[in-house]
Amino acid sequence: MGKRNYSQYCPLAYAMDVVGERWTLLIIRELMFGPRRFTDLQRGLPGIGTNLLSLRLKELEQRKLLRQRVLPPPAAATVYELDQLGYELAPAIRELSIWGMRYLCLPIPKQHHIGKVQSMFALMNSFLPADSDATLTIEFFDPYDAFYATISNRELLLQHGAAPQQPDAVVKTEWRSIVSIAGHQPDVYTALEQGLLNVTEGEADAVKRFFQQFTLPVAMEP
Known part of the structure; x- marks a missing residue:
């Protein structure tokens, strides 16, 4: 057929x-x-x-x-x-x-899969640069994979793999945490305190400044 x-x-x-x-x-x-x-x-x-x-x-x-x-x-x-x-x-x-x-809401339903690419999409869709001078590269990884995000000239570049040059910070995390933090649930300060973002190289201040450039436009569950 x-x-x-x-x-x-x-x-x-x-x-x-x-x-x-x-x-x-x-x-x-x-x-x-x-x-x-x-x-x-x-x-x-x-x-x-x-x-x-x-x-x-x-x-x-x-x-x-x-x-x-x-x-x-x-x-x-x-x-x-x-x-x-x-x-x-x-x-x-x-x-x-x-x-x-x-059609999305926070918190993320536990039964829903969040992979690396979904977290990259969340950053892509929520990029709203608050700091016109921000120039940052952050590398994110979990036990299986990695990607890096570069902000420069109010533009965002997302790419699979490790950053080709030394990033401002390297962060171990779960992909669903990136989505939640992009929606400020929790905010980046709380996420760092709770270990949802574990900075293994570089400065935590760079990670804070990075996530200040994102606002994920999703609803909150009542």
Whole structure:
């Protein structure tokens, strides 16, 4: 049986034919900040089965939205990364995620998964620089993964992996803590006191200044 489509001469219908299957947009979300291994995608999408993930990746590769690449030694791992067509979806995905913010609330339900990319999205969607002179790089990590965030010229850069140059601070944390702190529940001062943010290198003041540039627009549960 061939893949179903809407059979409508409409650009939105055609777009949905390409990316409207379940999990497809979330796979693209996982790749927006750089290449990921298959196991990285599994960890970021814990509800998807191995066979279905393989199928969706194959479909996206056939549609020229992503490609596979083998990293040079010593890594020598196969990664998936967005192709040009995939990256062109990034603005639409960001706008859709901002639209979806109205359905989120704090505190985060305990049963809901928060992975690294969700925490990066929370920072991306809540960036509201209060300090025009802020120039900071903060590296965040948990036992499995890391990313870094750089603020410069009132712009935010988010990227997988360790910071290529010495950051202002290195912070061990849980990804859901980043989302909560971006929403000031708790604020960064309380988070540091409670150990939700553990500064392993650099200065805590840099972390405080960093989170002062974010306001996550979500509702609070009554």
